[in-house]
Amino acid sequence: MRTLAVVGGGAIGLAVAWRAAESGWSVTLFDPAVGSGASWVAGGMLAPLSEGWPGEDRVLEFGAASLARWPEFAQRLQATTGVPVFVADETLTVALDSADAADLRTVADWVGGRGHEMRILDRVGVRALEPALARTVRAGLLAPAEPAIDNRRLLEGLRRACATAGVRMRAESVDTLELPDFDQIVLAAGAASARLAPELPVRPVKGEILRLRHRPGAAPAPRRVIRARVHGRPVYLVPRGDGIVVGATQYEAGFDTAVTVSGVRDLIADAEAVLPGIGEYELAEATAGSRPSTPDNLPLIGRLTDRLVVATGHGRNGMLAIPLTVDATLGLLAGAPVAEAEAADPHRFSTATAPSVSSVGGVR
Ligand SMILES: Cc1cc2nc3c(=O)[nH]c(=O)nc-3n(C[C@H](O)[C@H](O)[C@H](O)COP(=O)(O)OP(=O)(O)OC[C@H]3O[C@@H](n4cnc5c(N)ncnc54)[C@H](O)[C@@H]3O)c2cc1C
DSSP: OOEEEEEOOSHHHHHHHHHHHHTTOEEEEEOTTTTOSHHHHOOOBOOTTTTOOTTOHHHHHHHHHHHHHHHHHHHHHHHHHOOOOEEESOEEEEESSHHHHHHHHHHHHHHHTTTOOOEEEEHHHHHHHOTTSOTTOOEEEEETTOOEEOHHHHHHHHHHHHHHHTOEEEOOOBOOSOOTTOSEEEEOOGGGHHHHSTTSOOEEEEEEEEEEEOOTTSOOOOSSEEEEEETTEEEEEEEETTEEEEEOOOBOOTTOOOOOHHHHHHHHHHHHHHOGGGGGSEEEEEEEEEEEEOTTSOOEEEESSSSEEEEEOOGGGTTTTHHHHHHHHHHHHTTOOOGGGGGGOGGGSTTOSSOOOOSSOOBO
16 A cells, blocks of 8 residues: 655645545654644635636636535535534625725626626615624625635544544654655645745735624624625624634734734724624634745645645635645646646746755654
8 A cells, every 4th residue: 555644734634634545545644733723723714706806817716616626525524524514605795885895896797707606785685684784784795605614623524534544643743854654745734834845935824813602692693604894904704603703814924823902903893893793792712823825825736756745825715725635636646637726736936846855854
């Protein structure tokens, strides 16, 4: 049996390890803190359509190809582990002023023109769907095919799936990609990937996010993902069984994951402008994580050497990108690349050549 080392046990590494083990690889996953990175922090939106914008064709096509794979991926995970992951079926982006309303029409025309269903709603239409939203909401854009998942349930499901498929877990940090005991290596260390392969153009982009718990008497959580822009800042509300996830700030701050007072203040103020009732919720958690970002908002999935495949750089869409990343990575390991993932070729940047792997050290 051929041996595979997966370096990094976030959602990407876990999903690759699970599916590789199922398809016959002997898999060992290295991570000192499985599921503790951006995948633990995330909101869970699967939103390539609502985030579409004219000119960003490749980002839209990559995201839509992964979204199309999500139902089968989730169904397979649930069949294997009993863990359901979806928490919402649709996404509703709302406009609070005329400039935002014009932007919604731009997105609807451009994304709709590429064959995806998007529906413009007036004030009455928005309130009919989500009555608890602020009265200042003047229009909406509904993406009926854009669901959301619970990222923490997903991590739990993926851990169980890995265990069932026989993936060996080693709670160790890798400091070189040599790993001589393995036939193939997949690098999936999220924002830390460039520490192991410095040529990869991956950098951390900090994001703060809140988890609000519903309390008796508080307005019910929305049924859909709600997205908006308030004072020029994007904000989103993702329903959970027990409340709402409110995200997210975005800063260039290196690997800093401290939660700032201003981050929490802005998120609460912006969320309250969209859903006034959230003041009654319990502020259950404030967290920050590092998005593994690239210069063009597409991931890096490709072969760097005859033994090394990378699956990283998923930025703010790593949850969305899981199913296509898994298919593409397994395709590379089998020598059969997946055409829909070609836009993620790491060689599209001149700096992404073979990594300089150190021959000393190993794992710690
Ligand atoms: C605030 C916030 C909100 C987000 N919301 C969404 C969203 O709504 N929808 C969406 O699609 N995406 C979202 N994302 C993005 C998404 O979370 C990431 O793209 C995704 O989690 C990346 O997964 P990953 O497995 O590559 O990285 P991570 O989850 O960060 O995992 C990397 C793992 O590698 C391990 N590791 C690092 N170095 C080493 C080493 N040397 N040896 C061994 N292991 C190592 C770490 O311990 C970690 O467990 C959000 C991100 C943030 C921060």
